[in-house]
Amino acid sequence: MRGRKRSPVTATASPHLRYPPKMPRTFHIETYGCQMNVLDSDVVGGILERAGYAPASDPLSADVVLLNTCAVRGGAETRVLNRLEAIHGESRKRRGSEALLGLMGCVAQAQGEELVARAPFLDLVVGTDRYSELPRLLEEALHRPGALVDTTPDPEMTYEGEPRVEPRGVTGFVSVARGCDMSCTFCIVPRTRGPERSRRPDDVIREVRRLAGRGVCEVTLLGQKVNAYRNGDVRFAELLRSVAQGGGVDRIRFTSPHPLWVSDDLIRTMKETPQVCPGLHLPLQSGSESVLKRMKRGYSPSRFLNSVADLRASMPEIGLTTDIIVGFPGETDADHEATLEMLREIRFDSAFMFAYSPRPGTAAAEMSDTVSAEAAQARLREVIDTQEKIGRQRNRAQIGRGSTVLIEGPSKKRPDEMFGRTPENRSVVLPGDGLEAGSVVDVRIVDAYAHTLRAEPLAHPAPTSIGDAPC
Ligand code: SF4
Incomplete structure (x- = not known):
C-alpha cells in the first residue's frame, strides 16, 4: 500500500446504532456485475482480513455488509438500495443491532453523496480507487453519526501489493x-x-x-x-x-x-x-455502421467482420461470444436489421443482449432521438430469438466431437454431476464419477442444450498435475 495523505471525506447526519464493539468483526460482500468487480471483492476481502475482520457467509449475521455494485445497466442504484434496505431491516431484527452497511463499486463512484440522500440507512459509500482505505473508513463510519462518502479518484491506483482472499x-x-x-x-x-x-x-x-x-x-x-x-x-x-x-x-x-x-x-x-x-468474447454492440458511429466504438461492421474472418482463418474452432445493445438512440428498423444480419453472418456461440438504458453522465443519455421502450423490447426479443437459435445449432454441431474439459467443480443444478469448460469456453456437464476440480478430461460431446453441452469422459484421468502446473 502506498503512503498517502488522508483523503478528503464528507459526512452527513444519520442516527445509526452501530454494531457492538467486538473482535473479530465479520464482513460480507455481495458482488454484482463484471469479473473486475469479482476481483475487486477479493482484494477488499483480503484488505479486511488483514485488518482483522473475518468473512461471514450470511449477510444477516455480518457486522459489515458491502455491496459491490455495477452501473452498466439502468436501475442498478434502485436494485442495490432495495437489497441493502432489506438486509438492514432483517439484520436488525435478527441481531438486535444494526450492521454497518456500505456500497462500493461503480454505482458508489458515480452517485456518491446522492446515494446517502436516497438511503438514510447507508453508512458508507466508497469509490473504486479507495479500497485500500477501507479499514480506516469503517472505523470512522463506526464512530461518527453521519454516513461517510469517499469517492476520491486516484488515477494511479492499481492495488499493487494488496492482499487477496485465497482462491476458491x-x-x-x-x-x-x-x-x-x-x-x-x-x-x-x-x-x-x-x-x-x-x-x-x-x-x-x-x-x-x-x-x-x-x-x-x-x-x-x-x-x-x-x-x-x-x-x-x-x-x-x-x-x-x-x-x-x-x-x-x-x-x-x-x-x-x-x-x-x-x-x-x-x-x-x-x-x-x-x-x-481459443475463445474470445468480442463485443459487437451493433451491426449498424451509423449506430456504431454514434456509440463512438471506433470500428465499422466490415472491420469487425474482417477480424472475425482472420480469427477463424487462424483458429477454425475458436469460440466466439459477444455483447449486443438494441434500441440505442437513433436506431432505425434498418439499423436493427443490420444487427440481425451480422448475427446471422457471424454466428456467435452466445451473446449477452440488452435493451439500451441511458446512464446519467454519459453522452448518449443526452441524445434526443430515443427509441420507445416497446420498440426496444420487441427488437430485443427478435435479437434474442435469432441468437438463441444460432447458439443451439452451434451447440448441436458439437455432438459426437471430442474435446478437453477442465473440471471446475460440481454442477449447480445437479451436484452429482461435474461442470467444466472446453478450451473454446463452452460449458459442459458430465458424470461426476471419480472426477475432481482441476482434472483435465478428454470427453466426447453426447448432447447439447441452449447454453450447455453434455459429455461422457473417454477415460477417467487421475486428478493429478498436467504439464508443469500444480493442478
Ligand atoms: S471500451 Fe467503451 S464500452 Fe468498454 S469500458 Fe471503455 S468506454 Fe466502456
Missing part, C-alpha cells in the same frame, strides 16, 4: 489494467473507473504464479479493453506469451478484448501458444 477454485482472475481511455457514448465506466493504467508485466506474472501455487489451473486476465494493454514497450500479445511461459498455469483467457486491438500478433499468439485458450 481452480480458476482465477488477474487484472492487467484498470480504467478506460475510450469514450463509448453509452458507457459509464471511464467515469467510474478512471483513466487506463496498466500493471508491470513482472507484477502480473508474479500474481499468476501465486495463484498457480494455490491450485489455480486457469487464469483470466482482466482489463476494460484488455488487448489494448501496453506497459512501456510491452503490448498485450507479448504479455500473453510471458504469462504462458512464466505463470505456471495450464489455461489463459482474457476479457474483454476490444475489436480495435485484434492484431495479427494477438491472433498468432493465440494460435501458437498452447496455454492461451
Whole structure:
C-alpha cells in the first residue's frame, strides 16, 4: 500500500446504532456485475482480513455488509438500495443491532453523496480507487453519526501489493489494467473507473504464479479493453506469451478484448501458444455502421467482420461470444436489421443482449432521438430469438466431437454431476464419477442444450498435475 495523505471525506447526519464493539468483526460482500468487480471483492476481502475482520457467509449475521455494485445497466442504484434496505431491516431484527452497511463499486463512484440522500440507512459509500482505505473508513463510519462518502479518484491506483482472499477454485482472475481511455457514448465506466493504467508485466506474472501455487489451473486476465494493454514497450500479445511461459498455469483467457486491438500478433499468439485458450468474447454492440458511429466504438461492421474472418482463418474452432445493445438512440428498423444480419453472418456461440438504458453522465443519455421502450423490447426479443437459435445449432454441431474439459467443480443444478469448460469456453456437464476440480478430461460431446453441452469422459484421468502446473 502506498503512503498517502488522508483523503478528503464528507459526512452527513444519520442516527445509526452501530454494531457492538467486538473482535473479530465479520464482513460480507455481495458482488454484482463484471469479473473486475469479482476481483475487486477479493482484494477488499483480503484488505479486511488483514485488518482483522473475518468473512461471514450470511449477510444477516455480518457486522459489515458491502455491496459491490455495477452501473452498466439502468436501475442498478434502485436494485442495490432495495437489497441493502432489506438486509438492514432483517439484520436488525435478527441481531438486535444494526450492521454497518456500505456500497462500493461503480454505482458508489458515480452517485456518491446522492446515494446517502436516497438511503438514510447507508453508512458508507466508497469509490473504486479507495479500497485500500477501507479499514480506516469503517472505523470512522463506526464512530461518527453521519454516513461517510469517499469517492476520491486516484488515477494511479492499481492495488499493487494488496492482499487477496485465497482462491476458491481452480480458476482465477488477474487484472492487467484498470480504467478506460475510450469514450463509448453509452458507457459509464471511464467515469467510474478512471483513466487506463496498466500493471508491470513482472507484477502480473508474479500474481499468476501465486495463484498457480494455490491450485489455480486457469487464469483470466482482466482489463476494460484488455488487448489494448501496453506497459512501456510491452503490448498485450507479448504479455500473453510471458504469462504462458512464466505463470505456471495450464489455461489463459482474457476479457474483454476490444475489436480495435485484434492484431495479427494477438491472433498468432493465440494460435501458437498452447496455454492461451481459443475463445474470445468480442463485443459487437451493433451491426449498424451509423449506430456504431454514434456509440463512438471506433470500428465499422466490415472491420469487425474482417477480424472475425482472420480469427477463424487462424483458429477454425475458436469460440466466439459477444455483447449486443438494441434500441440505442437513433436506431432505425434498418439499423436493427443490420444487427440481425451480422448475427446471422457471424454466428456467435452466445451473446449477452440488452435493451439500451441511458446512464446519467454519459453522452448518449443526452441524445434526443430515443427509441420507445416497446420498440426496444420487441427488437430485443427478435435479437434474442435469432441468437438463441444460432447458439443451439452451434451447440448441436458439437455432438459426437471430442474435446478437453477442465473440471471446475460440481454442477449447480445437479451436484452429482461435474461442470467444466472446453478450451473454446463452452460449458459442459458430465458424470461426476471419480472426477475432481482441476482434472483435465478428454470427453466426447453426447448432447447439447441452449447454453450447455453434455459429455461422457473417454477415460477417467487421475486428478493429478498436467504439464508443469500444480493442478
Ligand atoms: S471500451 Fe467503451 S464500452 Fe468498454 S469500458 Fe471503455 S468506454 Fe466502456
